[in-house]
Amino acid sequence: MSEQTSWIETRLPVAATLRAHVTGILVPRDMPYSATFAALVTGAVIFLILSGVVLSVYYDPWHAFDSIQFIIREVNFGWLIHGFHATGTTMLFGAMYLLLFRAILGREYKAPGELVWFLKLIVLLLLLLTGYLGFTLADGAQSYWSLHSSALAVSQMGGLPGSVGAWFFGGPAGPSTLARLVVLHTAIALIVVVVLAIHLAAKRAIARIPGRPVALHPYYTSQYFVAFAVFGLIFAVLVFFAPHLGESRLNLVPASGLVVPDTIVPPWYLLPETGIANTAGSAMGHMINFIAAIAVLFALPWLDLSKPGTPPKFLSRVLSYVLALDLIALAITQTAASSLLTGILSVLFTAWYFLHFLVLVPLATATESN
Amino acid sequence: MRRFVPALAALLLAAPLAHAEDTLNPPHWQSEGVFGSYDKAALQRGFLVYQTVCAACHSMNDLHYRDLTDLGLSTAQAAAIASSVKLPSGPATLDDIFKAPVVNASAFGGALPPDMSTLVAARPGGTRYIYDLLTSYQDAPSDVTLLPTHYYNTAYPGMQIAMPPPLKDNAVTYADGTKATTAQEAADAAAFLTWAAEPNLDDSKEIGLRAVLFLVFLTIIAIATKRKIWRESL
Numbered sequence: 126m127s128e129q130t131s132w133i134e135t136r137l138p139v140a141a142t143l144r145a146h147v148t149g150i151l152v153p154r155d156m157p158y159s160a161t162f163a164a165l166v167t168g169a170v171i172f173l174i175l176s177g178v179v180l181s182v183y184y185d186p187w188h189a190f191d192s193i194q195f196i197i198r199e200v201n202f203g204w205l206i207h208g209f210h211a212t213g214t215t216m217l218f219g220a221m222y223l224l225l226f227r228a229i230l231g232r233e234y235k236a237p238g239e240l241v242w243f244l245k246l247i248v249l250l251l252l253l254l255t256g257y258l259g260f261t262l263a264d265g266a267q268s269y270w271s272l273h274s275s276a277l278a279v280s281q282m283g284g285l286p287g288s289v290g291a292w293f294f295g296g297p298a299g300p301s302t303l304a305r306l307v308v309l310h311t312a313i314a315l316i317v318v319v320v321l322a323i324h325l326a327a328k329r330a331i332a333r334i335p336g337r338p339v340a341l342h343p344y345y346t347s348q349y350f351v352a353f354a355v356f357g358l359i360f361a362v363l364v365f366f367a368p369h370l371g372e373s374r375l376n377l378v379p380a381s382g383l384v385v386p387d388t389i390v391p392p393w394y395l396l397p398e399t400g401i402a403n404t405a406g407s408a409m410g411h412m413i414n415f416i417a418a419i420a421v422l423f424a425l426p427w428l429d430l431s432k433p434g435t436p437p438k439f440l441s442r443v444l445s446y447v448l449a450l451d452l453i454a455l456a457i458t459q460t461a462a463s464s465l466l467t468g469i470l471s472v473l474f475t476a477w478y479f480l481h482f483l484v485l486v487p488l489a490t491a492t493e494s495n
Numbered sequence: 496m497r498r499f500v501p502a503l504a505a506l507l508l509a510a511p512l513a514h515a516e517d518t519l520n521p522p523h524w525q526s527e528g529v530f531g532s533y534d535k536a537a538l539q540r541g542f543l544v545y546q547t548v549c550a551a552c553h554s555m556n557d558l559h560y561r562d563l564t565d566l567g568l569s570t571a572q573a574a575a576i577a578s579s580v581k582l583p584s585g586p587a588t589l590d591d592i593f594k595a596p597v598v599n600a601s602a603f604g605g606a607l608p609p610d611m612s613t614l615v616a617a618r619p620g621g622t623r624y625i626y627d628l629l630t631s632y633q634d635a636p637s638d639v640t641l642l643p644t645h646y647y648n649t650a651y652p653g654m655q656i657a658m659p660p661p662l663k664d665n666a667v668t669y670a671d672g673t674k675a676t677t678a679q680e681a682a683d684a685a686a687f688l689t690w691a692a693e694p695n696l697d698d699s700k701e702i703g704l705r706a707v708l709f710l711v712f713l714t715i716i717a718i719a720t721k722r723k724i725w726r727e728s729l
């Protein structure tokens with residue numbers, strides 16, 4: 126060891142910290158590839174922050190649409206950074222939803238995993254908010270009217286939610302709205318990093334002590350290497366060959382009072398949540414539905430009546446897969462033009478969501494544990 | 496080996512024929528598909544159609560004359576095109592935005608010609624929609640009463656459009672000798688507008704191919720590394 130590193134090491138224990146948190150950690154030897162989802166989410170968030178820093182240098186909320194066209198057309202490799210940020214969001218939410226699905230499928234939320242599960246849900250809520258704010262920053266005809274309707278709905282609520290909404294949006298999609306949303310978009314993204322760090326610490330704290338452990342490095346760092354390579358490969362295919370995947374074409378028309386979409390379609394990662402919210406009639410109803418949908422997820426550790434540590438049996442696993450299909454179907458329904466059929470289907474899929482958590486999960490887990 | 500020689504010869508013989516392929520029946524564009532790139536000759540022809548016909552009413556505020564070098568023109572050629580455009584401040588330069596037309600608000604029954612910079616990206620159907628729109632003007636059926644100053648167009652939502660039929664045979668004279676039929680002009684204009692909306696498509700596919708190949712090899716190396724580490728010490 127050279128004098129320089131030891132001088133550093135006595136004042137800032139870099140090597141000791143690495144030993145404690147990376148190389149020296151002992152983990153079970155049967156972790157599947159799906160155990161890397163949380164790391165993929167963290168990697169995607171950091172990647173989005175870095176590409177977002179470059180975009181924010183050129184982004185001008187007062188001429189939002191034009192400044193994005195400037196980034197795409199005039200800034201050196203601006204089109205690539207913009208594509209990284211847009212498609213990176215798709216990759217982030219893909220990994221995030223897989224992370225949540227894995228937690229549900231593997232009953233990771235049961236004691237002592239409740240807090241880790243809560244932190245996952247908080248990350249999801251913060252990411253959904255960040256993602257939605259990023260979508261509104263595009264300032265196309267689709268995102269403008271989406272922002273307009275949500276800001277208007279919040280401001281009409283009155284009371285505390287109305288006041289918070291008025292402070293948050295600064296009025297229904299006026300020119301100063303985007304200026305404050307770009308700050309909130311950045312600030313919430315940085316909070317996500319903090320919550321992810323707390324999530325990691327909480328997960329480490331309850332990690333089971335394996336009988337025949339292996340070191341994290343090199344056994345699982347090599348697994349992370351594979352996971353990140355495949356993740357990067359899927360990302361590269363999408364960003365270079367399908368850059369507009371999931372993007373509304375109407376969002377490439379500049380925001381205008383004269384161009385109004387017939388169906389307001391949020392970005393794909395908000396479709397299931399929008400579907401559940403929209404089955405109610407009023408703005409307050411939308412909010413109550415959304416809160417209820419999140420509340421059942423927070424209550425899941427107690428709705429699941431199985432004994433902690435028992436692996437899920439066949440019926441529970443089938444129900445989890447059906448729930449995933451139900452949410453995908455609900456999302457697809459939201460992209461179709463609004464009609465009587467899509468209305469009925471939305472209500473049916475939403476009903477199944479609540480039926481799953483409030484009735485089927487308690488029943489299935491109670492019968493399985495007997 | 497010998498078996499491949501006739502196949503190779505056939506391929507080489509077919510290559511010149513592929514150049515002369517009919518791109519109009521059915522209409523298709525070289526930029527389509529995973530590995531497609533822009534046909535620069537078609538883009539240049541499309542720019543001529545834009546400059547001669549479309550620019551009379553439509554702005555393209557996101558494009559500068561310097562961007563024309565992407566169409567395979569030299570800087571001197573682009574500068575010559577720019578200097579032939581008269582702006583209020585004098586001849587245009589390479590750094591000027593494409594000249595925006597002055598359209599009287601009462602023209603076309605009050606309909607506003609949209610800016611064409613992102614038109615292909617913004618419309619469902621994209622390139623093909625532009626081509627269909629430009630070639631689908633018809634006489635209105637007897638049971639349809641047209642709005643005043645509107646035209647019957649089967650490709651337009653609602654089938655009544657305020658834009659008069661912009662193209663006709665020989666509206667332009669192509670420098671490369673291509674026959675200027677209405678369909679040819681429409682296909683070239685659609686190609687040009689596709690480039691205008693997605694100017695980085697060729698770069699994207701070129702960099703993308705390298706990135707994907709690199710990541711495929713990286714994935715193989717990563718899997719091999721992981722297997723070796725787990726095999727050696729357990």
